[in-house]
Amino acid sequence: MxxxxxxxxxxxxxxxxxxxxxxxxxxxxxxxxxxxxxxxxxxxxxxxxxxxxxxxxxxxxxxxxxxxxxxxxxxxxxxxxxxxxxxxxxxxxxxxxxxxxxxxxxxxxxxxxxxxxxxxxxxxxxxxxxxxxxxxxxxxxxxxxxxxxPEDLEPELALAVYDVCGAPALTDRIVREYDGEVTVAVLGGAGKSGSLSLAAARLAGARTTAIVRDETEAAAVRQGGLADAVAVADARNPVAVAEAVGEPVTITVVCVDVPGCEHGAILATAPGGTVIFFSMATSFPAAALGAEGLAADVTMLIGNGFVPGHAEFAVDLVRRVPAVRQLFESRVAGH
Incomplete structure (x- = not known):
């Protein structure tokens, strides 16, 4: 240790x-x-x-x-x-x-x-x-x-994928734990962990919504076909996030690298649903107390970055979903 x-x-x-x-x-x-x-x-x-x-x-x-x-x-x-x-x-x-x-x-x-x-x-x-x-x-x-x-990925690309590989693996696991129709909203769906989480959720059979910060990101997600629905909202504005998502979803995945996104994620999630916090900007007291104050019966998970097989899972997604690979390559090329 x-x-x-x-x-x-x-x-x-x-x-x-x-x-x-x-x-x-x-x-x-x-x-x-x-x-x-x-x-x-x-x-x-x-x-x-x-x-x-x-x-x-x-x-x-x-x-x-x-x-x-x-x-x-x-x-x-x-x-x-x-x-x-x-x-x-x-x-x-x-x-x-x-x-x-x-x-x-x-x-x-x-x-x-x-x-x-x-x-x-x-x-x-x-x-x-x-x-x-x-x-x-x-x-x-x-x-x-x-x-x-992996030999078929440039080291810089592999590093970017490995950096967030826990997010899609845990998203996949949680989607598969639910029976029936599953809906997933990803806050920060145009980012690295967000795009991988969207891809993982769709391949696991969920209907997905990407919440992004502006129309440029929305266009990129739509062009790549990364989500079933795309909406623009400030992830720090709880009411705006809930309105953008519409009908509360089964699972909300938070992949936004700014603080203050906890309450919007809770509002967007249906009773009995799950919120997965993958951002290191998350305030866990704010999440816990906010859920209590909203009388929200949701399970909240800390994405700890490790799921068995997570690295191989994420690399496989990049190989299988061209839009995700393109997004990562653009991110690496443009820093």
Missing amino acids: GLRRVLEPAGVLPQAAWRLDASPEIAADEVRIAVRRLNLDAASFRQLAEKHGGDGAKVRAEVAGIIETRGKMHNPVTGSGGMLIGVVEEVGSESPLGLKPGDRVATLVSLTLTPLRITDGLQQWDGKSEQIPAEGTAILFGRSVVGVL
């Missing part, structure tokens, strides 16, 4: 730690990765970009400072991190991960718990995109989750 890497405070797991030991020497159950690229999660990058007014140099300096100070990429404001891709350098004799030196891999665990050391100062990055070319080392533990990069 990486307990030996926790420097402070004592007695917590690596994710909850303020600071980790990111030294490259590995224990018997660890693996060292040569870092090639980081991927900041959307909520963290948005917060940093807005804080610095889009000044890439300042964003880069803050990210480098966080990593240097904490021994991991753990945004102290959003509490979130991201993930990385790299090449396996050394494998401990007791590692259960099945890796070997030279494997090209993506870490499927958060950077908030991954010991990370950067050696190039992030100088290859302009500070204006979620993906960060980088050099350094990262450490995986015995209980870490990792995926070998």
Whole structure:
């Protein structure tokens, strides 16, 4: 679990730690990765970009400072991190991960718990995109989750898919748990996790509605045929979201990287339905207390990013649904 890497405070797991030991020497159950690229999660990058007014140099300096100070990429404001891709350098004799030196891999665990050391100062990055070319080392533990990069996808594309692969897998699971007709609304349906969740829900037999922020996103979703219905609404406006969805749905999936989307998702969900929160900007007290205040009999789930087989599931969706692949490729190309 990486307990030996926790420097402070004592007695917590690596994710909850303020600071980790990111030294490259590995224990018997660890693996060292040569870092090639980081991927900041959307909520963290948005917060940093807005804080610095889009000044890439300042964003880069803050990210480098966080990593240097904490021994991991753990945004102290959003509490979130991201993930990385790299090449396996050394494998401990007791590692259960099945890796070997030279494997090209993506870490499927958060950077908030991954010991990370950067050696190039992030100088290859302009500070204006979620993906960060980088050099350094990262450490995986015995209980870490990792995926070998697929040969038919560019590494940058695979990284973008793996970053959100928990969302479609959990959406698929929850849709299949309901009997009869299932309806699904995805807030942020034009984004990475949103588009994959729409595709997963439709393939599982649900009727889908995408809620997007503007007509440009709506046109992209319609053109790709990603949803049965598309509506424009500010996800932070509960009444606007409920009106955009119309008849309350069985499942609402929140994939919006801004705070304040909890109550709209609850209002859009029918009694006995489920809300899945995949945004790291979610306030779980606001969700719990808001549901109570609305007398909403809904199940609320935290999308924790891990479902068995989630990486393979997401990559398969990208291969099977051309519109999703196009959206991801455009996102990667345009940062």
